[in-house]
Amino acid sequence: MHRLLIALTLLAPLGLAPAAAFGQESKYYELAKGDYPHDVAAAPTGEVWFAGQKKGIGGRLDPRTGEIERIPLGKDSAPHGVIIGPDGAPWFTDGGQNAIVRVDPATRSVKVWPLPPERMPYTNLNTAAFDGKGRIWFTGQNGVYGRLDPATADMTVWDAPKGRGPYGITGTPKGDIWYVSLAGSYLANVDLETGETTVHEPPTKGQGARRVWSDSKGRLWISEWNSGQVSMYDPAARAWKEWKLPGEKPRTYAVWVDPDDKVWLSDWGANAVVRFDPETERFDTFPSDRPNSNVRQMLGRKGEAWIAESGTERVRVIRSPVKTN
Amino acid sequence: MGLASRAAAALVVGVYGCLMAASAVRAAGGDAVRGARVFQRCFSCHSVAPNETAQLQGPRLYGIVGRRAGSVAGFEYSEAMKAKAAAGLVWTPEALDRFIADPDAFVPGTPMVVLPPLRDQQERADLIAYLSGQR
Numbered sequence: 001m002h003r004l005l006i007a008l009t010l011l012a013p014l015g016l017a018p019a020a021a022f023g024q025e026s027k028y029y030e031l032a033k034g035d036y037p038h039d040v041a042a043a044p045t046g047e048v049w050f051a052g053q054k055k056g057i058g059g060r061l062d063p064r065t066g067e068i069e070r071i072p073l074g075k076d077s078a079p080h081g082v083i084i085g086p087d088g089a090p091w092f093t094d095g096g097q098n099a100i101v102r103v104d105p106a107t108r109s110v111k112v113w114p115l116p117p118e119r120m121p122y123t124n125l126n127t128a129a130f131d132g133k134g135r136i137w138f139t140g141q142n143g144v145y146g147r148l149d150p151a152t153a154d155m156t157v158w159d160a161p162k163g164r165g166p167y168g169i170t171g172t173p174k175g176d177i178w179y180v181s182l183a184g185s186y187l188a189n190v191d192l193e194t195g196e197t198t199v200h201e202p203p204t205k206g207q208g209a210r211r212v213w214s215d216s217k218g219r220l221w222i223s224e225w226n227s228g229q230v231s232m233y234d235p236a237a238r239a240w241k242e243w244k245l246p247g248e249k250p251r252t253y254a255v256w257v258d259p260d261d262k263v264w265l266s267d268w269g270a271n272a273v274v275r276f277d278p279e280t281e282r283f284d285t286f287p288s289d290r291p292n293s294n295v296r297q298m299l300g301r302k303g304e305a306w307i308a309e310s311g312t313e314r315v316r317v318i319r320s321p322v323k324t325n
Numbered sequence: 326m327g328l329a330s331r332a333a334a335a336l337v338v339g340v341y342g343c344l345m346a347a348s349a350v351r352a353a354g355g356d357a358v359r360g361a362r363v364f365q366r367c368f369s370c371h372s373v374a375p376n377e378t379a380q381l382q383g384p385r386l387y388g389i390v391g392r393r394a395g396s397v398a399g400f401e402y403s404e405a406m407k408a409k410a411a412a413g414l415v416w417t418p419e420a421l422d423r424f425i426a427d428p429d430a431f432v433p434g435t436p437m438v439v440l441p442p443l444r445d446q447q448e449r450a451d452l453i454a455y456l457s458g459q460r
Contacts, residue, residue: 054442078441096441122365141369164369164379183369183379206380226380292434 026286029066029315035059037315039081039127039297040308041090043105048306049090050315051079058082058090058103058110061315071108073101081127083299086134093125093138100128100136100148100155113148119157120144127168127211127297131192132175139166139179147195158195161188168211168255172218180209180222187212187220187233202231203240211297215257215278223255223265230255230265230276245274246283256298256305264305266295273298273307273318286318355447360455363448366441373459383437390457392416405434418453425449 031037037050037059050059052070056077060069073079078096085091085102092101098121099114115123123140130136135149143164146157160166165183172178177190185207188197202209208226215221220233224242228250231242245252247270254266263276272287273295288295294311303322308315364373370383377385384397395402395410402410409432414420424431425443443449 053438056441076441120365121362124366124369142365143369164381183381185380208380225382294436 023321024286025319026289027317027319028289028309029061029063029068029317031059031068031313031315033313035068035070035313036310037308037313038079038310039083039299040306040315041082041084041299042301042304042306043084043088043090044301045088045105047105048315048317049082049084049103050308051082051092053078053080053095053310056094056096058092058101060090060105063317069108071103071110073097073103073110074099074112077101080125081297083128083130085130085136091128091136093128095122095125098122098125100125100138102150113150113153113155115140115146115155115157123157126166127179129169129171129177131171131177133192135192137169137171137177137179137190139169141166141182145169145179145190145195145197156195158197160184161197161199162186167209168213168223170212170214170220172214172220173216174218176218178212178214178220180212182208182210182225185209185226187222189235200233202233203242204229204231207231210253211255213255213257213263215261215263216259217261221255221257221263223252225251225253228252228267228269230263232278243276243281246270246285254295254298254307256300258300258305259302264298264300266298266307268294273305273316275305288312288316290314355450355452355454357451357454357458359448360451360453363443363452364455366443367452370437373456386456386459388460389416390418390421390453390460403434403436405432405436418457421453421456422446422449425452 034054035052036054038053039051042048048061052059057070074097076096079092079094081093082090089105090103094101099112102111123144124142126139126141128136128138137147139145143160144157145166148155162184165181167182169179180187187200204227207224210223210225212222222231229242229244245267249269251268256264265274267274272285275284290312292311293309296310298307300306305318371386373386375387384400394414395406428435428437
C-alpha cells in the first residue's frame with residue numbers, strides 16, 4: 001500500500017496519476033486561456049481535435065508531443081461540436097457562422113457550408129453525425145435539425161417537434177440517425193430520405209436529454225441532465241431502461257459509448273467522468289483533479305476516452321488497458 | 326373601485342410601463358427590433374413568455390430589467406448566481422450589459438455562456454432594449 005502511495009505521489013506531477021484503481025491512467029493537456037474546448041474528437045490517425053468555441057478555432061492536439069495547432073474557422077466562428085467524419089477529417093457545427101465547417105487534416109484548408117439564413121439566421125448549431133450514405137446530419141438548439149450532402153452541397157433544414165431543444169445526435173452502425181431534445185426531453189429517429197421524425201418519449205418526463213450515443217448493437221444511450229440518469233432505448237425491443245448515476249445530485253451531461261460497449265458519461269454534480277458497464281450495471285468514477293471541470297462532451301477510440309474540460313480549459317484522456325483476444 | 330377609476334389606474338400603469346421601457350431603451354441606446362434578432366442567441370435557454378411552461382436551462386427573462394437577481398420562483402439557480410443575489414445584484418441595464426459581455430467575469434462560476442460572445446456593444450444594447458420591453 002505504501003509503495004502504491006509513493007508511486008501515486010511521484011506520478012502526479014507528471015499528470016500521469018491513475019484515475020482510479022481500475023488500471024486506467026489519466027493525463028491532462030493544458031490549453032491556452034480562452035481556447036475553451038467545448039467538444040473533442042479523436043481521429044483514427046492519432047491526432048485529437050477540439051472545438052475552440054470562444055476563439056473560433058479548430059484545435060489540433062498531437063498527443064505524443066503535446067503540440068497544439070489552432071486553425072481559424074472563419075469570421076464570427078464559435079464552434080460547438082466536432083466529430084471525425086468517415087473521410088478522417090474534423091467536422092464542426094459552428095454556431096457563430098451558423099454553418100457546417102470541415103478542416104482538411106492534411107492541408108488545413110477550411111470549407112464552410114452556411115445554413116440558409118432566411119429560415120433562421122441563428123439556429124444555435126449543436127452537434128453532428130454522419131449517416132451511412134456520407135451525409136452529415138446536425139441539430140440546432142433553437143428548434144431545427146438538418147442534413148448536408150457534402151458531395152452536392154445540398155442542405156435541408158426541418159423544424160423539430162416541440163420547437164427548441166435539439167441537442168446531441170448520433171449515427172448507429174447501420175447508418176441510422178437519432179437525436180435528443182434537451183428542452184423537449186425526447187429521443188427521435190429521423191427518416192434519412194424524407195427527414196420525418198419519430199419521437200420516442202422516455203419513461204422519465206422532463207429528463208432533459210443532453211446527448212445520445214449508439215453502442216455496437218444500435219442501442220441508444222442518453223445522458224439525462226435534469227434527472228441525473230443515463231437511459232438506454234433499444235429500438236429492436238422497443239424498450240427503455242434507466243439508471244441513476246451515483247452521488248447525491250448527479251447532473252449527466254456527456255455520453256460516449258466506447259468500442260467495448262462501455263458507457264462513458266460526465267457528471268457535473270460529482271465533477272467527474274463516470275464509466276458504466278451495462279453487463280454488471282456498475283459505475284466507476286474518475287474525478288477531475290480540478291474543480292468545475294464542466295465536461296460537455298467526450299469521444300474516443302479503443303482504449304482511450306478523450307474528454308473536453310471546458311471549465312478548466314484542458315483536454316483529458318483516460319487510457320484503459322486494451323484487451324487482446 | 327369604479328370602472329372609470331380602474332380604467333384610469335390601468336392607464337397610469339400602462340403609461341408608466343411604457344415610459345419605463347422607453348427610458349431603458351433610450352438609456353441603453355439600443356434598438357428593440359434589432360434586439361429581437363439578437364435574442365435568438367438566448368432563445369434555446371431562455372423565454373420571454375410570462376407564463377412559459379417549457380423546462381429550459383435558463384430562467385424566464387420576462388420582466389428581467391429591474392428585477393432582483395436570482396428571483397424567479399421555482400428556478401434552480403447556480404450557487405454563483407445565488408451568491409450574487411445575496412449580495413444585492415439587481416438587473417439594471419448596466420449590470421445586464423456587463424453580464425452578457427462576459428458572464429464568467431461578472432458572475433464567476435456561472436454555468437451560462439454566451440456563445441458566440443456578444444462582443445459588439447451595439448448588439449448588447451439592442452438586446453437590452455428588447456428585454457426592457459418584455460414586461
